[in-house]
Amino acid sequence: MDFLAQNQLYIVMIIVLAIWLGIYIYLFRLDGRVKKLENQIRE
Amino acid sequence: MVLKILLGVLLTAVIIFGLGLPMSPHPQAWYELPVIPGLGEKARIIFFHVPTAWLSVVAFLTSMVYAIAYLRKRDLSYDIRSSAAAGLGFMFCILATLTGAVWAKFNWGSYWNWDPRETSIFVLLLIYGAYFSLRSAVETEEKRAALSSAYAIIAAVTVPFFIFIMPRIMTGLHPGAKGDPEGAGPVVEFKMSPNMRIIFFSSLVAFTLLFYWMFTLRVRTAQVEAHNHQRG
Numbered sequence: 023m024d025f026l027a028q029n030q031l032y033i034v035m036i037i038v039l040a041i042w043l044g045i046y047i048y049l050f051r052l053d054g055r056v057k058k059l060e061n062q063i064r065e
Numbered sequence: 066m067v068l069k070i071l072l073g074v075l076l077t078a079v080i081i082f083g084l085g086l087p088m089s090p091h092p093q094a095w096y097e098l099p100v101i102p103g104l105g106e107k108a109r110i111i112f113f114h115v116p117t118a119w120l121s122v123v124a125f126l127t128s129m130v131y132a133i134a135y136l137r138k139r140d141l142s143y144d145i146r147s148s149a150a151a152g153l154g155f156m157f158c159i160l161a162t163l164t165g166a167v168w169a170k171f172n173w174g175s176y177w178n179w180d181p182r183e184t185s186i187f188v189l190l191l192i193y194g195a196y197f198s199l200r201s202a203v204e205t206e207e208k209r210a211a212l213s214s215a216y217a218i219i220a221a222v223t224v225p226f227f228i229f230i231m232p233r234i235m236t237g238l239h240p241g242a243k244g245d246p247e248g249a250g251p252v253v254e255f256k257m258s259p260n261m262r263i264i265f266f267s268s269l270v271a272f273t274l275l276f277y278w279m280f281t282l283r284v285r286t287a288q289v290e291a292h293n294h295q296r297g
Binding site for chain 1 (some may be wrong): 106157163164171279282
C-alpha cells in the first residue's frame with residue numbers, strides 16, 4: 023500500500039488492468055456462446 | 066473495418082500518451098500534462114475510468130432506444146438489442162465502480178465511503194440488476210420482451226439523474242461535485258489542459274467504438290441463438 027501511495031502511476035495501471043480484465047471476461051463468455059452455437063450446427 | 070482500425074489506433078495512442086506523458090507543475094511543452102493539486106499521477110485515471118462510466122450511459126440509453134423500438138414494432142430482434150446493450154452497460158457500470166473504488170482508496174483513504182457519486186452508481190447497479198432478474202423471471206418470450214422493454218425505458222430515464230445531476234448538486238469528494246461552501250472539504254478543482262482534453266475525448270471516442278464492436282458481436286451471437294432456438 024505504501025509503495026502504491028508513493029508510485030501512483032501503478033494505481034492507474036491497476037485501473038487499466040481492471041478494465042482490460044472486464045473486457046477479457048466478456049469476450050471469453052461470448053466466445054463460449056459462439057462455440058456452443060458451432061457445436062449445435064455440427065450436430 | 067475502418068472503425069476497428071480507428072479503435073485500435075486511438076486506444077493504443079490513449080494508453081501510450083495517457084500513461085506516458087510526463088507531468089509538470091508548470092507545463093511548457095505540448096507534451097507536458099499539468100499537475101492537478103490533490104490528484105497527482107492519479108489524475109491519469111480520468112482517461113480510463115470516466116469512459117467506462119460514459120459507456121454505461123451510452124449503453125443504457127441504447128437499451129432504451131431499442132426498448133422503445135420493440136414496444137412500437139413488437140419485433141423480438143429489438144429486444145435482443147435492448148438486452149445486449151443493457152448487459153454491456155451493466156458490465157461497464159461495474160468496471161466504473163471497481164476502478165472508482167481503487168482510486169478512492171488512494172485519494173480518500175477507503176474503498177467505499179458512500180460519497181454521492183458512489184451512492185448513485187450503486188443505486189444504478191441495483192436498478193439494472195433488477196432488470197436482469199426481471200428478464201430471467203419471465204418464461205414467455207413476448208411477455209419478457211414487453212415487460213423488460215417497459216422497465217428499460219423507466220430505468221434509463223433515471224440514468225442522467227444518477228450520473229450527471231445528483232453527484233453535481235450534492236456536496237461530495239468526487240471531482241466535479243458541488244464544492245463545500247466552507248471550503249473545508251478536500252474538494253478537487255478539476256480543469257483539464259488542452260492536451261489532456263485531446264487524450265480524454267479520444268478515449269471517449271475509442272471506448273464508444275469499443276462498445277459498438279462488443280455490442281454488434283453480442284447481438285449477432287444472440288440473433289443466431291434465437292434463430293437456432295426457433296428451428297428447434
